[in-house]
Amino acid sequence: MINIMVVADAPLLRSALAMALSCPDDLEVVADVSSVDVTKELLQDLRVDVFIVDLDTLSASVTDAVNVITNLQADPGTVLALTTVAASSAFRHALGCQVRAFLSKECHVDDLLAAVRRVSAGEGFITPEIAVSVMNARTSPLTxxxxxxxxxxxxxxxxxxxxxxxxxxxxxxxxxxxxxxxxxxxxxxxxxxxxxxxxxxx
Structure with missing residues (x-):
């Protein structure tokens, strides 16, 4: 059984992800929370194999959530980051925290389920849509x-x-x-x- 925590600030997205991931017999969602609710205390009370984190939010708390998760986990490869915004500061922060699996939110449910199993097996990847977005991104002029x-x-x-x-x-x-x-x-x-x-x- 692969235990999953869903971290997403949009309630509708969070609920949809939790529902989709609860269907297969080999997956179980043990928590679905917003990024601001990710704390050391929460993670210490749960056994999580794969963290699914939505990076597409203007809230700075998503980077804090990634910090908490990767600081407590021996392997940051347990994080599957979802995004359509590959040039965001949250995306760059996740890369800096050694997150190795990035999935486009434009994927199908079957792709999401397969990605969870790949991450659980220790595999890292960036889907083509995100890779192209990174290559085409304009450099930010902002400090x-x-x-x-x-x-x-x-x-x-x-x-x-x-x-x-x-x-x-x-x-x-x-x-x-x-x-x-x-x-x-x-x-x-x-x-x-x-x-x-x-x-x-x-």
Missing amino acids: PRERDVLRLAAEGRSVREIAAALFLTPGTIRTYLSTITHKVGARSRLDAIRIATEANWL
Whole structure:
């Protein structure tokens, strides 16, 4: 039996994945949670063979979840990352954490089930769709700090809320947002968020 944990921030996706993965006799979903709920305490109470992690979210908590999982696991190869955004910071972070299995979310259910079994057997892979996306990705002009600022802005945070989250002053955040808008060639903050999201820079 392969024990699986599903980590996805979108409730509908999380439920659909859990349902699809519960059908085969050799697979069992022992937990399905959002990325913010992935903690050391949770993982210590469960035996998980394969972690399925959806990387396509603007929340920074997904990178924290990958950190918790890969720091507690002897083999980061137990993680199967799902994405359609191969140039995102979450994707690059997963690569840096030695995650070795990446599956396109445009796959069929049978492909997902096969991928879980491959990961359980210790196999690493990147599906062709993701590989092509990586090769065609535009290089982000944003620094890590600028990306953090814009990601929080994309979550709907105010200037004061972003400043508090990053331990900076509101004036500094306004300067960052102005610089970001200029760098990406946007007309406004909302336009900068749109451009950065479409270019997979967040």
